Amino acid sequence: MNLSSRGQLVEALIPVIRKAGDAALALQDDDVAVRAKQDGSPVTSADLASNDILRAACLALFPAMPVVSEEDSRVFEAGKDSDSVLVIDPLDGTKEFIKGRDEFAVNIAAQGFKTAAPLNRPARKSPSAVLASVSG
Numbered sequence: 665m666n667l668s669s670r671g672q673l674v675e676a677l678i679p680v681i682r683k684a685g686d687a688a689l690a691l692q693d694d695d696v697a698v699r700a701k702q703d704g705s706p707v708t709s710a711d712l713a714s715n716d717i718l719r720a721a722c723l724a725l726f727p728a729m730p731v732v733s734e735e736d737s738r739v740f741e742a743g744k745d746s747d748s749v750l751v752i753d754p755l756d757g758t759k760e761f762i763k764g765r766d767e768f769a770v771n772i773a774a775q776g777f778k779t780a781a782p783l784n785r786p787a788r789k790s791p792s793a794v795l796a797s798v799s800g
Contacts, residue, residue, distance in 0.1 A: 670774070677772050677782045680721040684714040685770045685786030688755055692787075698762055706758050711735060714754035714770055722750045722772070729774075749775045 691710040701707050715735040722731045733752045750772060755761055757768030766787030 673774050674782050676725055677722075677774075678784075680718060680725070681770045681772060681782050681784035682786075683721070684717040684754060685784040687717055688714045688761070688768075688770065689786040692761060692764065696762065706762060707735065708755070708758060708762060710761060711755040711758055715752065718752045718754055718770070718772065722752065726750060751775060 688710040691708070691713060697709045698706050712735065715733055719731050719733060719736070722729070729748050729750050731750045731752060733754065735754060751774075753769075753771040755768055756771050757765075760767040766785075768785070768787065770784040770786065772782055
């Protein structure tokens with residue numbers, strides 16, 4: 665995908681974060697599996713499902729841009745020297761998610777476009793549930 669602006673990048677990513685947020689939200693009511701990462705922080709099946717959706721879509725939409733995720737450190741190594749990188753947090757607020765609260769989000773930050781960062785708060789069902797922040 666050839667993008668001429670940060671706005672186009674954000675617009676391309678909004679359906680992706682909606683899909684990932686919906687997948688995470690669908691798992692919240694289930695008895696979501698939780699395990700500890702190496703650093704001791706929790707990771708759930710919803711984190712991993714959201715991560716899979718985000719990573720696959722980002723690689724399909726922007727094959728030349730490395731994708732960095734807190735759930736996949738080997739990708740971080742591949743992208744650390746790139747001018748443009750997509751940084752994903754598939755479930756920001758995992759502890760709140762586990763407690764059944766609605767204070768969690770799905771995030772993608774595009775570095776290299778100054779800043780372009782769409783955010784989805786899937787548990788907040790309102791037209792403003794998907795926020796796009798473009799600075800610079």
